[in-house]
Amino acid sequence: MAKAQSAALKVSEAVSSAWLDRILKGDCVAALEALPAQSVDAVFADPPYNLQLAGELLRPDQSRVDAVDNAWDKFESFAAYDAFTRAWLLAVRRVLKPTGSIWVIGSYHNIFRVGATMQDLGFWILNDVVWRKTNPMPNFRGRRFQNAHETMIWAARSEDAKGYTFNYDSMKAANDDVQMRSDWLFPICSGAERLKGEDGLKVHPTQKPEALLSRVILSSTRPGDVVLDPFFGTGTTGAVAKRLGRHFVGVEREQEYIDAAQRRIDAVEPLDAAVLALTEGKRAEPRVPFSSLIESGLIEPGTELTDAKGRWRAVVRADGTVAIGNEAASIHRMGAKVQGLSACNGWTFWHVLDGGVLRVIDELRHEARSRMGRAGA
Amino acid sequence: MAKAQSAALKVSEAVSSAWLDRILKGDCVAALEALPAQSVDAVFADPPYNLQLAGELLRPDQSRVDAVDNAWDKFESFAAYDAFTRAWLLAVRRVLKPTGSIWVIGSYHNIFRVGATMQDLGFWILNDVVWRKTNPMPNFRGRRFQNAHETMIWAARSEDAKGYTFNYDSMKAANDDVQMRSDWLFPICSGAERLKGEDGLKVHPTQKPEALLSRVILSSTRPGDVVLDPFFGTGTTGAVAKRLGRHFVGVEREQEYIDAAQRRIDAVEPLDAAVLALTEGKRAEPRVPFSSLIESGLIEPGTELTDAKGRWRAVVRADGTVAIGNEAASIHRMGAKVQGLSACNGWTFWHVLDGGVLRVIDELRHEARSRMGRAGA
DNA sequence: GACATGTCTGAATCAGGCC
DNA sequence: GGGCCTGATTCAGACATGT
Numbered sequence: 001m002a003k004a005q006s007a008a009l010k011v012s013e014a015v016s017s018a019w020l021d022r023i024l025k026g027d028c029v030a031a032l033e034a035l036p037a038q039s040v041d042a043v044f045a046d047p048p049y050n051l052q053l054a055g056e057l058l059r060p061d062q063s064r065v066d067a068v069d070n071a072w073d074k075f076e077s078f079a080a081y082d083a084f085t086r087a088w089l090l091a092v093r094r095v096l097k098p099t100g101s102i103w104v105i106g107s108y109h110n111i112f113r114v115g116a117t118m119q120d121l122g123f124w125i126l127n128d129v130v131w132r133k134t135n136p137m138p139n140f141r142g143r144r145f146q147n148a149h150e151t152m153i154w155a156a157r158s159e160d161a162k163g164y165t166f167n168y169d170s171m172k173a174a175n176d177d178v179q180m181r182s183d184w185l186f187p188i189c190s191g192a193e194r195l196k197g198e199d200g201l202k203v204h205p206t207q208k209p210e211a212l213l214s215r216v217i218l219s220s221t222r223p224g225d226v227v228l229d230p231f232f233g234t235g236t237t238g239a240v241a242k243r244l245g246r247h248f249v250g251v252e253r254e255q256e257y258i259d260a261a262q263r264r265i266d267a268v269e270p271l272d273a274a275v276l277a278l279t280e281g282k283r284a285e286p287r288v289p290f291s292s293l294i295e296s297g298l299i300e301p302g303t304e305l306t307d308a309k310g311r312w313r314a315v316v317r318a319d320g321t322v323a324i325g326n327e328a329a330s331i332h333r334m335g336a337k338v339q340g341l342s343a344c345n346g347w348t349f350w351h352v353l354d355g356g357v358l359r360v361i362d363e364l365r366h367e368a369r370s371r372m373g374r375a376g377a
Numbered sequence: 378m379a380k381a382q383s384a385a386l387k388v389s390e391a392v393s394s395a396w397l398d399r400i401l402k403g404d405c406v407a408a409l410e411a412l413p414a415q416s417v418d419a420v421f422a423d424p425p426y427n428l429q430l431a432g433e434l435l436r437p438d439q440s441r442v443d444a445v446d447n448a449w450d451k452f453e454s455f456a457a458y459d460a461f462t463r464a465w466l467l468a469v470r471r472v473l474k475p476t477g478s479i480w481v482i483g484s485y486h487n488i489f490r491v492g493a494t495m496q497d498l499g500f501w502i503l504n505d506v507v508w509r510k511t512n513p514m515p516n517f518r519g520r521r522f523q524n525a526h527e528t529m530i531w532a533a534r535s536e537d538a539k540g541y542t543f544n545y546d547s548m549k550a551a552n553d554d555v556q557m558r559s560d561w562l563f564p565i566c567s568g569a570e571r572l573k574g575e576d577g578l579k580v581h582p583t584q585k586p587e588a589l590l591s592r593v594i595l596s597s598t599r600p601g602d603v604v605l606d607p608f609f610g611t612g613t614t615g616a617v618a619k620r621l622g623r624h625f626v627g628v629e630r631e632q633e634y635i636d637a638a639q640r641r642i643d644a645v646e647p648l649d650a651a652v653l654a655l656t657e658g659k660r661a662e663p664r665v666p667f668s669s670l671i672e673s674g675l676i677e678p679g680t681e682l683t684d685a686k687g688r689w690r691a692v693v694r695a696d697g698t699v700a701i702g703n704e705a706a707s708i709h710r711m712g713a714k715v716q717g718l719s720a721c722n723g724w725t726f727w728h729v730l731d732g733g734v735l736r737v738i739d740e741l742r743h744e745a746r747s748r749m750g751r752a753g754a
Numbered sequence: 755g756a757c758a759t760g761t762c763t764g765a766a767t768c769a770g771g772c773c
Numbered sequence: 774g775g776g777c778c779t780g781a782t783t784c785a786g787a788c789a790t791g792t
Binding site: 429431442444483484519524565566567571579583 | 762763764765766767768769
Binding site for chain 1: 435439455484485486488489490491492493495496497502503504505506507509513515516519520521522523524525526528530531543545548556557558559560596664666667668669671672673678679692693694695696697698700705706707708709710748
């Protein structure tokens with residue numbers, strides 16, 4: 001993991017002058033051709049969903065779909081939208097690393113079509129996440145429920161792409177030590193955060209709140225990662241990425257949006273690296289083989305191990321296995337065997353008697369780790 | 378509207394002996410041929426989700442998760458699932474009145490495909506409604522967000538079908554006089570409500586809570602209406618419809634489910650017509666994660682927290698944890714750690730210097746909550 | 755009987771490194 | 774790329790049992 005990470009950074013740095021931390025002008029399918037394959041760690045996409053904006057629709061061969069013709073029936077409209085979706089998802093998929101993941105946000109007008117197309121293209125959905133709005137617009141005609149949420153799809157590049165980033169421990173710690181759920185509560189973007197033009201009108205109709213992007217980026221990327229937004233708009237993704245110590249790439253067609261986004265991003269001050277450190281759990285700690293506890297003298301060969309309730313006993317052998325009678329195996333296999341289970345974490349199962357007190361051997365591992373840390377430093 | 382209603386009742390009464398308030402056995406496409414065209418007022422469908430589960434999943438305590446592995450949830454491919462979806466939606470559409478509406482529930486495994494197919498067939502989506510579970514199953518491997526919701530699509534028969542029923546005022550009244558939102562909070566079906574066999578095991582793996590069906594039926598049907606459920610299972614739709622003074626039609630393939638459903642429905646006593654105005658209580662105060670204080674700007678990353686007497690200092694990190702030196706943890710864990718305790722309420726322990734005054738962060742939480750408003754309930 | 759503790763379970767697409 | 778091995782990972786609520 002660490003190795004892949006540093007290799008990725010090198011690649012990024014080599015071509016950074018061309019596209020890293022830049023807004024590329026143009027249609028996203030064409031503009032993304034400027035990026036190398038497998039060069040971004042994450043994608044956040046907020047594609048257009050208003051089917052009336054047919055000018056934005058491209059067929060898979062990138063020919064333009066004609067402007068709205070009221071004679072169109074809805075089947076043709078849906079087909080055109082699907083072709084557009086397919087085209088940009090394919091372009092994005094090419095530049096996404098195998099270990100990367102993609103977020104797409106939408107409403108009921110488009111998200112079902114987008115999600116089905118993502119599955120058809122081989123993306124592997126990890127979660128659908130609901131953004132619950134604290135202050136949604138009311139339903140004025142009283143004919144429906146208040147439309148109080150939008151849906152995000154979070155997906156890996158493919159079913160067998162297992163190495164995606166998920167900062168589980170950060171999310172859990174940030175959520176009062178329980179797992180972060182798939183429903184998130186945030187206000188819509190308004191007030192000072194909402195970009196306004198000189199005319200006092202909002203610059204972009206669907207500017208997303210920075211808090212939303214913040215959780216997206218914190219959950220599924222690491223500092224130094226590259227985040228691509230193929231529908232950059234006024235650059236919320238870029239502004240949040242920069243503040244959180246990530247790189248960004250944006251693609252946008254409208255010069256007005258590009259100008260506003262660039263000014264906005266230029267004003268962002270990145271947070272200090274120390275503040276951006278990730279909360280890592282046990283997974284990230286260096287692996288300590290059981291044998292090193294013996295080698296370092298924390299456990300003597302011949303020591304007796306027991307489970308917490310003293311139901312089973314095993315003897316530590318010099319080679320790092322534990323034995324019951326004539327049978328010997330790793331701490332994990334032996335723990336599984338005595339319990340009749342298929343698997344067991346031997347570190348938390350076995351204990352040693354230390355001055356009359358039963359200590360779990362995971363504590364000894366922690367001690368071994370800190371000794372190794374001092375030695376390495 | 379009243380005229381159409383009474384005409385509908387006449388039709389229902391004329392053929393009631395054949396299929397009204399009955400469970401039809403068989404595949405839903407074939408069984409629905411027994412119903413006249415345009416004969417039901419509403420549809421609630423809980424189709425197979427096509428979960429595509431691979432191996433078995435163990436909890437951290439090594440117990441096995443009892444997953445859905447029924448044959449009825451297995452499909453060869455997305456294409457096969459799409460064909461199945463299209464077929465039952467067409468069959469259902471034939472028997473749905475032009476003024477009727479349809480609800481379909483699903484998870485991210487299938488709901489996007491179902492939604493796209495519904496649009497393709499001409500259904501007109503009115504809302505997507507999120508069922509937020511108060512007690513969802515955790516994510517045991519810590520590789521994703523806790524999957525804490527399911528999605529329902531509510532749609533009219535076609536774009537120009539304007540006469541669908543929506544009981545806006547009763548929904549609003551039931552929701553403390555503000556519009557009912559598109560995100561609903563309910564517990565999963567468990568306890569006495571969950572049907573168990575003589576072996577003590579659940580009869581059906583995916584029984585839905587009656588509270589969910591209750592809100593669906595109360596919002597989009599009138600007393601005397603006919604509600605069709607093409608995947609009847611153990612008959613939650615029928616039981617709730619009967620209790621609420623609506624008629625039902627169920628279609629189910631498995632005799633075991635049919636038997637359980639029939640017994641269940643027979644035991645239901647319909648509510649008195651006068652009582653059918655249902656009120657629903659408020660929920661507890663919404664929980665606000667510490668990270669929302671950061672995301673909402675109430676606390677900046679890098680801010681220093683101290684206890685009331687200034688004995689300890691910790692720095693707020695962008696990911697929602699707090700750090701002392703190299704160690705980071707949640708506000709609660711860090712509060713416990715510095716005091717040498719096993720637990721600590723970080724909300725009341727940590728303070729922030731605000732204009733020369735030390736404020737406990739619990740005050741900021743109240744501020745965040747009031748900004749969040751009713752949406753948390 | 756009240757309260758504390760322990761057990762069980764629910765629509766789940768749930769690993770990663772090294773040889 | 775396949776196989777093997779290590780070892781990381783759970784929330785809310787219902788219900789049963791123990792004090």
